[in-house]
Amino acid sequence: MTSRPSPSDLTAGAPAIRVRDLRRSFGHGRGAFEAVRGVDLDIEAGTISALLGTNGAGKTSTMELIEGLGRPSAGEIRVLGLDPLADRAALRPRMGILLQRSGFSGDLTVVETLRMWHSTLSHPQPVADLLGALGLEDRADTRVVGLSGGEQRRLDLACTLMGLPEVVLLDEPTTGLDPESRRDVWGLVRGLRERGTTVLLTTHHLEEAEALADELAIMHHGRIVRRGTVAQIVEGHPSTVRFATPGVPLPELRELRDTTRQERGSTVVETDDLQATLTALLTWADRTGVRLTDLSARTATLESVFLAVADQQRAPR
Amino acid sequence: MSTPTSTATTAPGRYAASRRRVLGLARANALLMTRNRLTLVYGLVLPLLPLLLLFVGERGDTTVGATAVTTTLLMALLFPVYYNVLSLVVSRRDELVLKRLRTGETRDSELVVALSLPGVVIAMAVSVLTLVAGVAAGLPLPDNIALYAVAVLVSAVMFVAFAFWTAAWTRTAESAQMTSLPVITVAVAGTLTAALPARFAEVLDRTPAGALDALVRLSWFGEDGSRDVGLLDGWVAAGPPLLVLLAWTAAAVWLAARSLRWEPRS
Numbered sequence: 360m361t362s363r364p365s366p367s368d369l370t371a372g373a374p375a376i377r378v379r380d381l382r383r384s385f386g387h388g389r390g391a392f393e394a395v396r397g398v399d400l401d402i403e404a405g406t407i408s409a410l411l412g413t414n415g416a417g418k419t420s421t422m423e424l425i426e427g428l429g430r431p432s433a434g435e436i437r438v439l440g441l442d443p444l445a446d447r448a449a450l451r452p453r454m455g456i457l458l459q460r461s462g463f464s465g466d467l468t469v470v471e472t473l474r475m476w477h478s479t480l481s482h483p484q485p486v487a488d489l490l491g492a493l494g495l496e497d498r499a500d501t502r503v504v505g506l507s508g509g510e511q512r513r514l515d516l517a518c519t520l521m522g523l524p525e526v527v528l529l530d531e532p533t534t535g536l537d538p539e540s541r542r543d544v545w546g547l548v549r550g551l552r553e554r555g556t557t558v559l560l561t562t563h564h565l566e567e568a569e570a571l572a573d574e575l576a577i578m579h580h581g582r583i584v585r586r587g588t589v590a591q592i593v594e595g596h597p598s599t600v601r602f603a604t605p606g607v608p609l610p611e612l613r614e615l616r617d618t619t620r621q622e623r624g625s626t627v628v629e630t631d632d633l634q635a636t637l638t639a640l641l642t643w644a645d646r647t648g649v650r651l652t653d654l655s656a657r658t659a660t661l662e663s664v665f666l667a668v669a670d671q672q673r674a675p676r
Numbered sequence: 677m678s679t680p681t682s683t684a685t686t687a688p689g690r691y692a693a694s695r696r697r698v699l700g701l702a703r704a705n706a707l708l709m710t711r712n713r714l715t716l717v718y719g720l721v722l723p724l725l726p727l728l729l730l731f732v733g734e735r736g737d738t739t740v741g742a743t744a745v746t747t748t749l750l751m752a753l754l755f756p757v758y759y760n761v762l763s764l765v766v767s768r769r770d771e772l773v774l775k776r777l778r779t780g781e782t783r784d785s786e787l788v789v790a791l792s793l794p795g796v797v798i799a800m801a802v803s804v805l806t807l808v809a810g811v812a813a814g815l816p817l818p819d820n821i822a823l824y825a826v827a828v829l830v831s832a833v834m835f836v837a838f839a840f841w842t843a844a845w846t847r848t849a850e851s852a853q854m855t856s857l858p859v860i861t862v863a864v865a866g867t868l869t870a871a872l873p874a875r876f877a878e879v880l881d882r883t884p885a886g887a888l889d890a891l892v893r894l895s896w897f898g899e900d901g902s903r904d905v906g907l908l909d910g911w912v913a914a915g916p917p918l919l920v921l922l923a924w925t926a927a928a929v930w931l932a933a934r935s936l937r938w939e940p941r942s
Contacts, residue, residue, distance in 0.1 A: 448781075451780065451781045452781055458776060458779060462773045462774070463771065463776070464768065464773055467704060467708065474704075478700020478703075479696075479701065479777070479782045481781060522780075522781075
């Protein structure tokens with residue numbers, strides 16, 4: 360998601376997905392609601408990117424616009440240089456889409472469902488290959504209604520990937536899956552990158568974004584508020600030291616001033632220089648013979664940044 | 677932009693791909709019809725029952741014959757076409773199948789055809805079977821088979837459109853039992869000309885089924901049941917009911933097109 364402000368070029372090296380000042384409103388007049396409020400995105404070809412956000416952040420709305428399922432109220436989208444709505448016929452054979460909720464007829468079997476999808480694609484892989492790749496061979500003749508949630512999601516992914524897409528859009532691919540099924544899906548997504556496929560996925564599982572994505576964008580209230588690699592996003596965010604508040608007052612150390620707060624019997628210190636703060640704190644404790652129980656220290660994580668973003672941005676509304 | 681998808685960009689390739697999609701989806705819809713006993717009964721058995729009317733009463737009685745033929749065709753249009761397409765659209769929509777399919781290469785028009793095809797094929801098959809059964813039961817050969825076919829085809833399109841329109845304001849597959857009643861009632865009422873006072877007849881002639889009834893009688897038995905109407909005169913006589921049917925079809929298509937929904941109301 361490096362910024363690359365170029366005109367809508369179709370040349371090699373252009374991002375696989377390029378979004379400029381994207382907006383989407385629902386409703387009219389007083390009840391109108393703007394779900395997407397000026398999103399810019401550049402997704403490099405052959406990478407995995409994750410769109411992170413709380414529920415209602417606008418992730419699905421943004422995805423639906425990129426997928427060509429909705430019309431933006433403003434802004435420009437190019438997928439492989441093409442407009443998702445105007446160039447739908449040329450673009451769809453090159454895209455694979457997974458919606459947030461799977462949509463199947465419960466009374467069709469797995470293999471009947473896959474055959475149906477097969478008939479709709481320009482360049483489908485054989486049904487048998489997909490059954491194997493997604494570990495569904497044993498369930499081929501089971502009706503969809505009898506599948507577990509994980510199996511249904513794998514079947515859905517099989518449909519998404521059947522046409523050997525160049526760009527894959529996955530809206531919460533692992534929501535509702537057990538940990539084992541989730542690992543399976545992660546493996547599949549990583550496999551796509553090895554094949555050179557461009558993947559954009561949404562998730563509200565931070566560890567999923569960290570495990571899979573080359574680059575992340577954090578979305579909040581319809582805007583992208585942070586973007587980059589995990590290291591880039593976490594950079595500049597304070598580390599946290601936490602310990603049970605001792606029976607004696609804390610010293611007036613420079614490192615502890617301003618950034619210390621009390622939280623249910625614990626003292627929490629936020630610091631940009633974890634080593635200096637810890638040294639000061641531990642030296643004081645050692646000298647005065649204070650025992651710091653439940654002491655922990657951690658650098659900023661994606662989670663802490665994510666929560667901080669959510670808190671900060673809530674205030675002005 | 678040159679892509680490897682050349683088969684999708686040339687016209688013949690595009691039609692072949694379109695046909696493949698429609699047939700693949702229609703096959704799945706037909707398969708689903710056979711998976712549900714209730715659908716199977718109203719989709720296949722119900723429309724065939726009125727044919728039995730042809731074999732009761734006097735052999736070759738054209739009054740009974742015309743009524744039996746109209747009733748059979750109307751059942752074939754109301755159940756395999758109207759009600760079946762309605763419940764298919766509503767349940768596929770609620771299962772998010774339609775939304776999922778629209779993420780793929782399938783076009784909306786192909787989805788509409790694929791959803792309608794199994795029911796329309798059954799209605800066509802029943803209309804052919806009705807010809808065979810009618811002749812077997814001693815009815816004369818139809819005067820104007822082309823008019824008969826046109827009447828059935830236009831009616832099928834009309835009931836498909838009514839099904840999509842009804843689906844737009846039907847919340848669940850179960851509530852289709854209620855929401856389908858207005859269309860079914862108007863359709864059935866149109867065949868009651870004989871049972872009602874003459875002043876109603878003029879109104880009933882302008883209902884879809886009233887027009888269908890008139891066209892069946894004209895195409896099979898000629899004008900006023902006298903079989904000496906020439907082919908050209910037959911088409912001229914068919915003008916008014918055909919116009920009525922086309923007007924209803926246009927209205928139904930207009931209503932369906934402006935109310936079409938592909939996913940459940942959130």
